[in-house]
Amino acid sequence: MIQIMTKRSGVRLVAAMAGSVLFLAACAPGTDEAVGGEGGDAEDAELGDKLTLATWPNYHDPAIIEAFTEETGVNVDVNVYGSTEEMEALLRGGSSGIDILMPTHYAVPGWIEDGLVQKIDYSKLGDVDLSTWNELFVDQPFDPGNVYTIPKNWGTTGIIYAPEAEDPVTSWKEFFERASGDLTGHSVIVDHQISSIGSAAVALGYDLNTTDPDELAEIEQLLVGLKPDLWAITSDVQPPLRNGDSWSSIAWTGDGVQVQRDNPDYEYVIPDDGGELWVDNWTIAADAPNAAAAHAFLEFVLRPENSAADTEFCLFPHANPAVQELLSPEVGENPVIYPEQAAIARMTLSSAEAYNSEARAEMWARIKSSS
Amino acid sequence: MYRVMGAPAVVWYLLFLAAPLIVLLVVSLGRRSPNGGYQPGLTLEQYGQLGTRWTAFANTVELGLVGTVVCLMVAYPMAYVLATRGGRYKTILLALVVVPFWTSLLIRTYAWVFLLGNSGIPALLRDLGIAEGVRLLNTPFAVVLGIVYNYLPLMILPIFVSLDRIDQGIRQASKDLGAGPARTFLRITLPLSAPGIISGVLLVFVPVLGEYLIPVLLGGGQIYFLGNALADLFFQSRNWPFGAAVATAFIALVMVLIGFYRKAASRLAPGTEQEGML
Amino acid sequence: MDRLLRGYGAAVYLFLFVPIAVVVVFSFNAGEHVAELTGFSLRWYVEAWTNPFIVEAFRTSITVALTSATISMFLGTAAALAMPSAPRRLRRTFDVMVNTALVVPGIVLGISLLIFIVTATNWLNSWIAYLVPSSDLRLGLGFASLVAAHSVFGTALVTILVRTRLASMDLRVIEASADLYAPPLRTVCTVTLPLLAPAIFAGFLLAFTFSFDDFIIAFFTRGRAETLPIYLFASIRRGVSPVVNATASSLLAMTVTCLAVAAVVFWRRGSNRTEKGIP
Numbered sequence: 001m002i003q004i005m006t007k008r009s010g011v012r013l014v015a016a017m018a019g020s021v022l023f024l025a026a027c028a029p030g031t032d033e034a035v036g037g038e039g040g041d042a043e044d045a046e047l048g049d050k051l052t053l054a055t056w057p058n059y060h061d062p063a064i065i066e067a068f069t070e071e072t073g074v075n076v077d078v079n080v081y082g083s084t085e086e087m088e089a090l091l092r093g094g095s096s097g098i099d100i101l102m103p104t105h106y107a108v109p110g111w112i113e114d115g116l117v118q119k120i121d122y123s124k125l126g127d128v129d130l131s132t133w134n135e136l137f138v139d140q141p142f143d144p145g146n147v148y149t150i151p152k153n154w155g156t157t158g159i160i161y162a163p164e165a166e167d168p169v170t171s172w173k174e175f176f177e178r179a180s181g182d183l184t185g186h187s188v189i190v191d192h193q194i195s196s197i198g199s200a201a202v203a204l205g206y207d208l209n210t211t212d213p214d215e216l217a218e219i220e221q222l223l224v225g226l227k228p229d230l231w232a233i234t235s236d237v238q239p240p241l242r243n244g245d246s247w248s249s250i251a252w253t254g255d256g257v258q259v260q261r262d263n264p265d266y267e268y269v270i271p272d273d274g275g276e277l278w279v280d281n282w283t284i285a286a287d288a289p290n291a292a293a294a295h296a297f298l299e300f301v302l303r304p305e306n307s308a309a310d311t312e313f314c315l316f317p318h319a320n321p322a323v324q325e326l327l328s329p330e331v332g333e334n335p336v337i338y339p340e341q342a343a344i345a346r347m348t349l350s351s352a353e354a355y356n357s358e359a360r361a362e363m364w365a366r367i368k369s370s371s
Numbered sequence: 372m373y374r375v376m377g378a379p380a381v382v383w384y385l386l387f388l389a390a391p392l393i394v395l396l397v398v399s400l401g402r403r404s405p406n407g408g409y410q411p412g413l414t415l416e417q418y419g420q421l422g423t424r425w426t427a428f429a430n431t432v433e434l435g436l437v438g439t440v441v442c443l444m445v446a447y448p449m450a451y452v453l454a455t456r457g458g459r460y461k462t463i464l465l466a467l468v469v470v471p472f473w474t475s476l477l478i479r480t481y482a483w484v485f486l487l488g489n490s491g492i493p494a495l496l497r498d499l500g501i502a503e504g505v506r507l508l509n510t511p512f513a514v515v516l517g518i519v520y521n522y523l524p525l526m527i528l529p530i531f532v533s534l535d536r537i538d539q540g541i542r543q544a545s546k547d548l549g550a551g552p553a554r555t556f557l558r559i560t561l562p563l564s565a566p567g568i569i570s571g572v573l574l575v576f577v578p579v580l581g582e583y584l585i586p587v588l589l590g591g592g593q594i595y596f597l598g599n600a601l602a603d604l605f606f607q608s609r610n611w612p613f614g615a616a617v618a619t620a621f622i623a624l625v626m627v628l629i630g631f632y633r634k635a636a637s638r639l640a641p642g643t644e645q646e647g648m649l
Numbered sequence: 650m651d652r653l654l655r656g657y658g659a660a661v662y663l664f665l666f667v668p669i670a671v672v673v674v675f676s677f678n679a680g681e682h683v684a685e686l687t688g689f690s691l692r693w694y695v696e697a698w699t700n701p702f703i704v705e706a707f708r709t710s711i712t713v714a715l716t717s718a719t720i721s722m723f724l725g726t727a728a729a730l731a732m733p734s735a736p737r738r739l740r741r742t743f744d745v746m747v748n749t750a751l752v753v754p755g756i757v758l759g760i761s762l763l764i765f766i767v768t769a770t771n772w773l774n775s776w777i778a779y780l781v782p783s784s785d786l787r788l789g790l791g792f793a794s795l796v797a798a799h800s801v802f803g804t805a806l807v808t809i810l811v812r813t814r815l816a817s818m819d820l821r822v823i824e825a826s827a828d829l830y831a832p833p834l835r836t837v838c839t840v841t842l843p844l845l846a847p848a849i850f851a852g853f854l855l856a857f858t859f860s861f862d863d864f865i866i867a868f869f870t871r872g873r874a875e876t877l878p879i880y881l882f883a884s885i886r887r888g889v890s891p892v893v894n895a896t897a898s899s900l901l902a903m904t905v906t907c908l909a910v911a912a913v914v915f916w917r918r919g920s921n922r923t924e925k926g927i928p
Contacts (some may be wrong), residue, residue: 014585083606083607086606088407088607089605092407191592192607207584232591233592233593234591240489240591243489245489356405356406360608362423365423368592369426369600
């Protein structure tokens with residue numbers, strides 16, 4: 001390369017600059033397939049041969065994805081993210097080349113407002129009837145009428161406690177009291193302001209999604225005081241539980257199932273005083289290069305038998321009762337995965353206001369940097 | 372005739388280093404839009420809030436310094452052993468020091484989560500009856516250990532190189548002239564290895580300042596570094612302008628620290644500064 | 650004293666290798682549990698290397714590392730050769746940029762590239778849409794932005810290494826070549842480059858390693874590209890599995906093999922040279 005470049009010394013600078021511009025041009029993921037992809041107005045539009053999915057780790061049964069490729073010839077490129085915020089950073093960057101994203105519900109209103117996602121064309125989804133689904137997760141304020149989103153799996157933010165905790169930890173009030181009481185040095189809260197600030201709010205008798213300055217001040221005082229007594233503030237809640245370091249931990253449904261499966265002595269409880277309920281949603285990016293393939297994929301994965309396979313794989317509950325019926329008893333009748341409707345009805349969907357609140361975000365930073 | 376060959380690199384740097392840093396500065400003067408992200412603006416508001424990340428700045432500098440110094444104290448004798456007792460196997464022994472460096476930092480650090488956790492070293496201490504209820508993980512100690520563990524090879528290598536270069540004859544001469552081993556070490560070996568120490572410290576300290584993974588995995592959210600503050604600003608609060616302001620201040624901090632360091636180093640060991648970074 | 654020093658050396662090796670040993674041992678563990686040993690099994694290796702996500706992430710990592718290291722190698726070598734004879738101001742600017750690349754923390758580099766690429770591509774995209782309305786071409790974060798980000802640091806590494814080597818080289822060899830009327834290009838190809846080869850190779854290797862292991866820059870600039878560290882970090886978040894250990898151990902085995910091969914090659918070349926009496 002050096003040889004070639006030295007021969008044409010005169011044009012090198014220009015070439016280099018042009019090369020850089022071209023390089024920038026190459027920065028566009030999905031450019032090659034975008035050229036071929038048609039908008040998708042026609043019913044039988046070409047699906048193309050590619051589809052990109054931004055989702056959570058271990059959330060989809062690889063066999064289902066393979067089956068989709070077999071049926072349609074569309075290859076699915078799966079990209080995993082550790083949080084909704086990471087997916088959002090990608091989406092807000094623009095021209096991500098992503099077709100389908102899997103945000104937790106609280107991010108959805110902001111995405112709709114800023115035109116980041118597109119309306120789902122239900123005519124392409126076969127016989128999906130959301131009205132039969134669990135009412136707690138469809139037609140909610142985050143997306144009235146489910147114009148832009150369809151629930152995938154949902155979950156709860158609960159408490160896992162170990163046998164070492166001796167007495168059960170059954171409410172948020174008890175969780176936070178005992179974290180600086182008999183469970184000092186053995187409690188974990190998650191590194192996620194919505195869940196941790198929200199649960200502390202519930203413990204103090206406030207709304208999960210509070211943004212009231214006085215209430216937030218009180219929560220901050222509680223959490224700053226609690227911090228030295230915690231084992232950790234981390235979203236990787238399983239390792240310390242399994243190692244015996246943490247005895248009482250905020251956790252999400254999936255953690256509850258996995259920890260309990262390996263260690264039946266551990267309990268996952270839905271707190272008596274309620275707490276956070278959440279649901280991840282299929283969404284299609286506004287600038288999805290392969291919108292037609294994205295719809296075809298949704299149609300495929302929403303077939304109850306395929307959703308059931310996904311659910312068996314990821315172990316989070318599904319909002320479609322037809323899916324639940326198809327599950328093996330170990331999953332479909334597992335009280336950690338499918339708690340009683342009465343227990344989850346006590347809980348609240350976390351809100352977009354709480355997610356977007358700068359006051360809560362800054363407060364969380366103060367809590368984390370306090371000592 | 373070489374002249375133009377430098378052009379691609381210059382263009383590359385203008386495009387992917389200079390321009391991004393300029394854009395960073397511009398964004399730091401903006402505002403956060405209501406749903407997160409960036410809204411153009413021309414205000415110093417974000418810089419006014421820097422105080423809210425004071426602990427992160429302080430933690431980073433403090434633990435970064437402690438980590439680097441401990442790293443140096445562990446690495447120096449090791450480099451000395453390799454250079455003076457390595458014999459025929461010097462190269463292989465040196466390669467062994469570097470091998471861990473070539474395995475994923477993520478996994479290496481993760482192994483310590485297990486080792487420092489309740490069923491690791493604390494359990495061993497408990498079973499041996501040495502100590503009960505020791506807490507190692509999620510402490511400043513664990514973070515410093517993680518730093519030392521991950522950056523040790525970067526410290527050992529340059530020190531080894533400078534020690535290895537020392538002519539044995541000089542040391543022999545010192546001995547012949549009646550200096551004891553301690554005196555020989557202090558007057559001959561240590562000063563001659565100063566360039567290695569100086570570049571080793573720089574090689575370790577700079578990346579440690581930007582650490583994110585080590586405090587996350589070994590500090591358990593209890594130890595908050597600037598890296599964590601920045602990641603949170605982009606991936607939790609989605610506050611780009613403030614994040615950009617913190618990042619800009621961070622660069623300034625690093626530059627100032629390195630400036631001081633270079634000055635101090637050139638005073639302590641004159642004539643080494645031309646060796647630059649390595 | 651001697652014994653003390655050797656004992657210290659052994660202790661440091663222990664410190665360096667115990668965590669790695671833990672990873673390797675648990676990767677062969679039969680049980681699901683990460684915390685207790687229940688028997689020997691290769692199942693996690695099978696699971697790791699049949700997991701399409703891991704394989705894909707691995708492939709991306711290798712491609713990114715190879716591409717960015719190659720770019721770094723060419724840019725860095727060319728720059729190191731060019732800068733001594735470049736105009737002073739250009740040389741100074743370049744030195745400042747190389748030092749900046751080395752000194753700016755990775756996380757800051759990642760953040761500024763994220764912001765820059767997002768801004769620049771949004772701008773370019775609107776122009777593309779305006780100038781060529783029919784085009785679907787759109788630019789964004791991804792593989793290329795990751796390569797660009799990694800090559801910033803890699804180029805600085807190569808530049809420094811090659812420059813150091815140049816400084817320690819006997820420049821009379823190059824002068825001699827010129828005196829014998831070899832055209833400059835020929836001097837570069839037959840004299841300078843072969844002498845610089847070890848430094849260039851070392852630079853390439855370092856740039857490759859840096860890119861392959863990098864988490865933090867990729868965390869910000871990856872867009873939808875997924876490297877192995879990113880995948881492992883994300884999967885650790887939702888519960889650990891011995892699959893992670895098996896993946897890491899496989900990487901370790903590969904690294905050690907590569908190092909051994911490189912060592913043998915270098916050692917052979919080294920001994921050949923001394924036989925022929927070339928310095």
